[in-house]
Amino acid sequence: MRISPDTDTVSLVLVGDLNPRIFRPDWFAAQGILEPHALAAADIEIVHSEVTKFSFDWLTIKVDKKRFVAVTEEPPHVRLADLVVRTFGEFLIHTPIYMLGINRAIQFPVKDLSTLDIIGKALAPHDAWGEWGPQISGTTEKHGGLRSLTMEQANLDDRKKGFVRAKVEPSPRYRPVGYGVSIDINDHYELSTPDNAVGCADAVDLVSTHFETSLSRSAWIMDQVMALAK
Amino acid sequence: MDATATDIYLEDDATSPQEQKTAETFIGLLKGSVILEEHSVDEEGDNFPTHTPRIPSVTALSNVGRDDHYALSDADRRAICSFRTAAVSQTKARQKSFPQSLQEWEGYVTDIFDATFVARLVDITGRSNVATEEAEFPLDDVADGDRALLKPGAVFRWTIGYLKSPSGTKKRTSQIVFRQLPQWTGRDIALADKKAREIFSSISWE
Numbered sequence: 001m002r003i004s005p006d007t008d009t010v011s012l013v014l015v016g017d018l019n020p021r022i023f024r025p026d027w028f029a030a031q032g033i034l035e036p037h038a039l040a041a042a043d044i045e046i047v048h049s050e051v052t053k054f055s056f057d058w059l060t061i062k063v064d065k066k067r068f069v070a071v072t073e074e075p076p077h078v079r080l081a082d083l084v085v086r087t088f089g090e091f092l093i094h095t096p097i098y099m100l101g102i103n104r105a106i107q108f109p110v111k112d113l114s115t116l117d118i119i120g121k122a123l124a125p126h127d128a129w130g131e132w133g134p135q136i137s138g139t140t141e142k143h144g145g146l147r148s149l150t151m152e153q154a155n156l157d158d159r160k161k162g163f164v165r166a167k168v169e170p171s172p173r174y175r176p177v178g179y180g181v182s183i184d185i186n187d188h189y190e191l192s193t194p195d196n197a198v199g200c201a202d203a204v205d206l207v208s209t210h211f212e213t214s215l216s217r218s219a220w221i222m223d224q225v226m227a228l229a230k
Numbered sequence: 231m232d233a234t235a236t237d238i239y240l241e242d243d244a245t246s247p248q249e250q251k252t253a254e255t256f257i258g259l260l261k262g263s264v265i266l267e268e269h270s271v272d273e274e275g276d277n278f279p280t281h282t283p284r285i286p287s288v289t290a291l292s293n294v295g296r297d298d299h300y301a302l303s304d305a306d307r308r309a310i311c312s313f314r315t316a317a318v319s320q321t322k323a324r325q326k327s328f329p330q331s332l333q334e335w336e337g338y339v340t341d342i343f344d345a346t347f348v349a350r351l352v353d354i355t356g357r358s359n360v361a362t363e364e365a366e367f368p369l370d371d372v373a374d375g376d377r378a379l380l381k382p383g384a385v386f387r388w389t390i391g392y393l394k395s396p397s398g399t400k401k402r403t404s405q406i407v408f409r410q411l412p413q414w415t416g417r418d419i420a421l422a423d424k425k426a427r428e429i430f431s432s433i434s435w436e
Contacts, residue, residue: 035375075331076387
């Protein structure tokens with residue numbers, strides 16, 4: 001990416017039928033999936049039949065009855081894929097999973113409000129809004145413009161059903177002293193329907209083979225937006 | 231989830247520097263000396279502004295720090311919990327340093343010596359598929375928890391980059407993380423066997 005992001009968050013989301021109580025830190029340690037010494041310092045928010053959430057070092061895991069979410073902000077991101085492939089590929093292979101998301105979100109700074117406007121107007125020209133267009137920008141103090149835009153690609157060769165969505169917004173991280181952009185890429189795979197989901201072999205295969213390709217594509221899409229800032 | 235008296239008491243009883251900072255921010259919020267826009271953290275860990283939380287009542291403010299937390303109304307407990315969430319989220323977000331990766335290699339260990347190990351490296355950042363470099367690393371660079379994984383053939387990721395503090399200062403970092411690759415399953419072996427047969431049958435011998 002041509003601009004170094006200040007945050008780079010990668011998450012893997014598996015949607016299906018899950019038992020949150022399984023996903024305890026000591027369970028991951030007992031299976032040898034996560035390092036026991038690091039897990040000793042885990043910040044356990046909740047372990048419950050409805051929801052489990054804990055974080056340690058490089059990883060946050062949140063599980064409810066329908067969703068497993070693993071998040072990291074630290075490279076190497078491939079650790080996330082290894083975790084999911086081992087967890088579901090070796091130990092929970094019969095867990096019904098019918099949707100998968102490989103998501104990446106960044107925030108990067110731009111030098112001023114004018115640059116933020118250039119990006120916003122390139123993605124959503126004010127002229128398209130007719131007579132309202134000239135009134136949108138306003139003043140520096142009362143400034144308008146693009147607040148959120150989501151673009152979707154649905155025709156993808158690597159899946160039967162799904163999409164890649166990119167959401168672009170001004171980032172609140174840099175306010176009030178500066179300006180920045182947040183980009184959120186959702187690489188979504190629909191593997192089956194909730195009623196027809198049998199096991200998670202397809203999801204594991206996808207994570208195993210597509211994870212780094214997906215992150216590279218996300219970085220490439222993000223770079224297209226960054227290019228507008230130049 | 232409703233706040234409980236225990237939630238509030240824990241804030242007053244904070245001991246670690248971060249907890250203390252959070253508690254101070256929380257009390258500042260309650261007293262009006264700190265004004266924050268409430269933020270939440272979504273699944274991707276991003277902060278985003280949400281609504282302005284309800285202001286706890288004067289009764290609630292005067293009860294903070296006392297033992298009779300149970301005197302708070304449910305509405306005040308919920309309001310205080312809302313402020314507490316905002317304070318914790320903001321404090322965590324502000325105190326955290328963010329790693330920025332500049333270059334990443336995948337390596338596999340070829341030799342291990344008394345104080346070093348040697349590995350062949352594939353440039354992941356450069357999207358290479360083959361090992362084009364070789365490097366020698368001190369054993370001390372391997373995290374204690376990864377020492378058991380260090381053996382010939384072991385696969386690891388080596389990343390170099392920056393750790394950027396909230397104040398903007400940067401510290402150069404180098405990290406070696408050994409991968410915990412999955413075991414081969416019967417399905418994997420069957421797929422590999424099938425693929426090998428396809429490749430074999432596609433070769434035309436002359």
